[in-house]
Amino acid sequence: MDEIVLKWVTVLSGILTVIVCVSVFFFPDIHERAVLAAEQQKEVGGGNLIATTANPKAVVEQSKDLNAQLKIALPEGISKADVEIENDYVTQTIYIKFAGGVDDYFEQYAIKGSSDHIASMAYYKDKEEGVIALQLDQVYELKNRFKKGSLYLDFIDPHDIYDKVIVVDAGHGSHAAGAVKLGISEKSLNLAIVQQLKKLFDEDKRRIRVYYTRTSDTNPTLDQRVQLANKANADLFISVHNNSDATGNFTKVKGTQVMYSESDDAKLSSKKLAEICLKNVVDTTGSENRGLLKGDSIYIIRTSEVPVALIEVGFMTNYKELDLLNSTSYQKKAAEGIYNAINEAFQEGY
Numbered sequence: 001m002d003e004i005v006l007k008w009v010t011v012l013s014g015i016l017t018v019i020v021c022v023s024v025f026f027f028p029d030i031h032e033r034a035v036l037a038a039e040q041q042k043e044v045g046g047g048n049l050i051a052t053t054a055n056p057k058a059v060v061e062q063s064k065d066l067n068a069q070l071k072i073a074l075p076e077g078i079s080k081a082d083v084e085i086e087n088d089y090v091t092q093t094i095y096i097k098f099a100g101g102v103d104d105y106f107e108q109y110a111i112k113g114s115s116d117h118i119a120s121m122a123y124y125k126d127k128e129e130g131v132i133a134l135q136l137d138q139v140y141e142l143k144n145r146f147k148k149g150s151l152y153l154d155f156i157d158p159h160d161i162y163d164k165v166i167v168v169d170a171g172h173g174s175h176a177a178g179a180v181k182l183g184i185s186e187k188s189l190n191l192a193i194v195q196q197l198k199k200l201f202d203e204d205k206r207r208i209r210v211y212y213t214r215t216s217d218t219n220p221t222l223d224q225r226v227q228l229a230n231k232a233n234a235d236l237f238i239s240v241h242n243n244s245d246a247t248g249n250f251t252k253v254k255g256t257q258v259m260y261s262e263s264d265d266a267k268l269s270s271k272k273l274a275e276i277c278l279k280n281v282v283d284t285t286g287s288e289n290r291g292l293l294k295g296d297s298i299y300i301i302r303t304s305e306v307p308v309a310l311i312e313v314g315f316m317t318n319y320k321e322l323d324l325l326n327s328t329s330y331q332k333k334a335a336e337g338i339y340n341a342i343n344e345a346f347q348e349g350y
């Protein structure tokens with residue numbers, strides 16, 4: 001009898017090991033997420049990190065008569081000048097950092113208000129500071145005020161304060177360079193175009209809020225990129241990439257191509273948005289029009305719940321086009337094309 005049990009345990013643990021090995025091999029994302037979580041912790045607290053997570057429903061003392069969503073009691077002696085609030089839109093996490101820190105914030109201090117919209121809470125402490133981290137259920141803008149040793153926080157739906165909300169994604173980043181041709185990496189070209197686009201929106205006085213998945217050499221996960229669009233309920237989600245010939249070799253193939261979600265059958269569809277993007281980028285850059293491409297095989301296109309267009313501005317495997325893509329003047333033209341496309345899309349009713 002014991003032998004049979006032992007045999008089964010051996011067989012089952014064998015199967016389990018195989019499953020774990022195979023999934024780690026096929027889903028590097030698991031590894032990437034673990035690394036990301038570790039990096040985030042490192043950033044939050046340097047030395048002796050104390051981390052506590054708490055159930056928002058249990059910690060937030062429900063109180064309806066507050067003139068704010070949350071009233072967060074600050075430790076003694078902490079004033080407005082000692083508090084730093086960071087709203088990380090990409091992960092929908094709000095970090096409230098205060099000097100000094102206390103050992104166990106949730107045990108010692110009170111948070112009053114409503115736990116609605118808070119998915120999870122954590123408290124980190126190291127030698128220098130304490131950090132309360134609130135993970136929210138969507139992208140919010142913050143309103144804060146300080147009064148008598150407390151921080152009052154309100155979460156505001158961006159659509160309540162802006163006429164339009166856009167998410168712009170510069171493809172790849174950090175150790176994920178995308179294609180690299182003649183020492184030029186796709187991640188840098190994508191980012192350079194998005195930075196030119198950001199300049200245009202920074203000068204735009206209309207009530208348009210643009211959230212960027214990245215504005216420097218970072219690499220949010222694909223899920224974080226698309227969830228930023230979904231959780232901001234963006235009017236448009238634009239992802240900027242550059243193309244390579246399938247062989248990876250330098251060829252004569254050149255031009256602009258835009259990918260869309262073929263499963264999006266809304267009147268203001270992903271395909272219609274892609275058409276608008278293609279036309280406008282070809283107009284400003286003078287590049288060859290290579291048409292539209294079905295994109296549901298691409299994760300961020302398939303899982304986008306908002307109108308999405310993935311623009312492949314040009315081919316890095318064409319000597320002449322790579323040269324153009326690497327120039328500031330062409331990057332500006334591409335950005336202008338995307339900017340014009342966004343404006344046209346708004347006129348169409350997106």
Ligand SMILES: [Zn+2]
Binds near residue numbers: 172178241
């Ligand atoms: Zn790419």
